[in-house]
Amino acid sequence: MENKNNVTEFILHGLTQDKTAAKVCFSLFLVFYATIILGNLLIIITIKTSEQLNSPMYFFLSYLSFIDISYSTVTAPKLIYDLLVEKKTISFVGCIAQLFAGHFFGCTEIFLLTVMAYDRCIAICKPLHYTNIVNKHVCGWLVAASWVGGFVHSVVQTLLAIQLPFCGPNEIDHYFCDVHPLLKLACTDTYIIGVAVAANSGVISLTCFVVLVVSYAVILVSLRTHSSEGCLKALYTCTSHITVVVLFLGPCIFIYMCPSTTFSADKMVSMFYTIITPMLNPLIYTLRNEEVKNAMKKLWSRKVKRSEK
Numbered sequence: 001m002e003n004k005n006n007v008t009e010f011i012l013h014g015l016t017q018d019k020t021a022a023k024v025c026f027s028l029f030l031v032f033y034a035t036i037i038l039g040n041l042l043i044i045i046t047i048k049t050s051e052q053l054n055s056p057m058y059f060f061l062s063y064l065s066f067i068d069i070s071y072s073t074v075t076a077p078k079l080i081y082d083l084l085v086e087k088k089t090i091s092f093v094g095c096i097a098q099l100f101a102g103h104f105f106g107c108t109e110i111f112l113l114t115v116m117a118y119d120r121c122i123a124i125c126k127p128l129h130y131t132n133i134v135n136k137h138v139c140g141w142l143v144a145a146s147w148v149g150g151f152v153h154s155v156v157q158t159l160l161a162i163q164l165p166f167c168g169p170n171e172i173d174h175y176f177c178d179v180h181p182l183l184k185l186a187c188t189d190t191y192i193i194g195v196a197v198a199a200n201s202g203v204i205s206l207t208c209f210v211v212l213v214v215s216y217a218v219i220l221v222s223l224r225t226h227s228s229e230g231c232l233k234a235l236y237t238c239t240s241h242i243t244v245v246v247l248f249l250g251p252c253i254f255i256y257m258c259p260s261t262t263f264s265a266d267k268m269v270s271m272f273y274t275i276i277t278p279m280l281n282p283l284i285y286t287l288r289n290e291e292v293k294n295a296m297k298k299l300w301s302r303k304v305k306r307s308e309k
Contacts, residue, residue, distance in 0.1 A: 006166065006167045006168060007092060007166035007167070007168065007170045007185075008091065008092055009089050009090065009091050009092060009095075009170065010089065010090050010091075010092065010095050010170050010171070010172050010177065010185075011087065011088060011089055011170055011171045011172065012082060012088040012089070012090060012171075012172050012174065012175060012176070012177075013088070013171065013172065013173045013174065013175075014079070014082045014083065014088045014175050015079070015083065015175050015267060016083075022083045022084070023083070025083050026080060026083040026084055029076065029079060029080050029083070029275070030080055032076070032275055032276075032279050033072065033076040033077070033080060033275070035279050036068065036069065036072045036076070036275070036278045036279045037069060039279065039281075039282030039283070040065035040066070040068050040069045040278065040281065040282055041065075041069070042282065042296070043061065043062065043065040043281075043282050043285065043286070043292075044062050044065050044066060045299070046292065046295050046296050046299055047059075047061060047062040047295075048062065049299060050295035050298070050299065052291060052294070052295055053291060053292065053295050056119050056123075056134045056139045057116070057119055057120070057123070058292075059139050059143075060112060060115060060116045060119060060139070060142075060143070061116075061285060063112060063143055063146075064109065064112055064113070064116070064281065065281065065282065067105050067108055067109045067112065068109070068277075068278035068281055069278070070101075070105045071102070071105035071106060071109060071274065071278060072274060072275055072278040072279075074098060074101045074102045074105060074176070074274075075098070075102065075175070075176040075274045075275070076274070076275055078090070078098070078175075078176065079175045079176065079275075082175065090177060092166075094177075095172075095177035095182075096158060096161065096162055096177070098176055098177045099157065099158060099161055099177045099178060099179065099182070100154050100155075100157075100158045101154075102176065102177075102178065102274075103150075103153060103154040103157045103158070103179075103201070104150050104151055104153075104154035105150065106150075106252070106273065107149065107150040107153040107154060107201075107204060108146050108147055108149070108150030108151075109150075109248065110150075110204065110205060110208050110248070110249065110252070111145070111146035111149045111150060111208065112143070112146045113208070113212070113241070113244065113245055113248065113249070114208045114211055114212060115142045115143070115145075115146055116241055117211070117212045117215040117216065117241065117245075118142075118215060119134055120215070120219060120238055120241060121215045121216075121218055121219055122134055124219050124222055124223065124238075125218060125219065125222040153200060153201070153204060156200050157179055157197065157200060157201065160179065160193050160196055160197060160200075161179050161182050161183075164182060164183070164185075164186040164188065164190070164193070165186060165187045165188055166182075166185055166186060166187060167187040168187075169185065170185065171185075172185065174266070174267060174270070175267060175270075176270075176274070178270075179197045179201070180194075180197070180255070180256075180266075183197070197256070198256060198257060201252070201256035202253065202256040202257035205249055205252040205253045205256055205257070206253055206257060208249065209245070209249045209253060212242075212245050212249070216238060216242060219238060223235070240284050240285050240289065243284050244277065244280075244281055244284055244285075247272055247273075247276065247277045247280065248272070248273050248277045250272070251269045251270065251272040251273045252273055254269055255269055255270060
C-alpha cells in the first residue's frame, strides 16, 4: 500500500446542518457535558472522602467515573463547539489523536466493566473468601490491566488508521474521528483493514459482553441460596451494573461488529457510549445505592457545617 496522503485536515459534518436545531443541540449537550463532569466528580469525591465506601466495588466505581469524564471529554467539547460554527474542521493530527484517545478510554471502560462484574461475582458467590481474593493488591492489578488493555487496543486501531492513504475527499459524515468513517475516505481497498478493525474492536466488545452475561448467570444461580433481603440487595447492585453494560456495550457491538459502512443511525448510536452513558452512570449508581446516597448526605452536611463556621 502506497502511503500517499494529501489531506492535512478533515471536515466534520457534525450532528446537524440546520442552524436552529444546532442551537438547541448546543444548549442540550452543554448541559449534558456539565452533568457528566459534575456528576462523576461527585462520585469520585464521595468515594475518596468516605470511610464507609472502602470496598473494591467503590474503588472500581471511582475509576469508572474518572474514565467517563475523560472519555466524554474526547468528543463532547469539540461537538459542542462545532454546533456554533459553519465549517467544522479538525487537523489530521488532531483526528488521529481523537481516534487514539477515544479507543483508549472506551476500551479501558469495557475492561473495567468486566472487572466490576468479576468483583460482584466473587462477592456474591464466595462472600467468605471475598476479602482474600479481591484484596487491594489484586484491585490495583485489575485496574492496571484494564488501562494496559485499552492502550494496546488503541495503539492497534491507530496504526491501522494512520497507514491509510488519503487523497480526497476529506469530509467525515460524523461528529468525531473514528476508524470506520476514515476507512470510507481512504484511497485504497480497505476490506482487510476493515476486517481487522471489526476483529479488534468488535470481538473485544462481544467477548467482554459474553463474559459479563456468564458472570451474571452465575450470580443469579448463586442468589437462590441467599436470604430474600440479601438477594434483593445483590440484585439492586447487579441491576445498576447490567444497565450500564447494556447502554455502553450494546451500541459498541452494533457499531464495531458491522462492516465499514456508515449507517444513518450511527451518530445516534454513538451518542450512547460517548455521552449518554457517562452522563447516566452517576445517576444509575447512586439512585439504587443507599450507601452512596448516605455518604453524599454526610459529605454535604460536612460542607454545610464548615460554611456556617
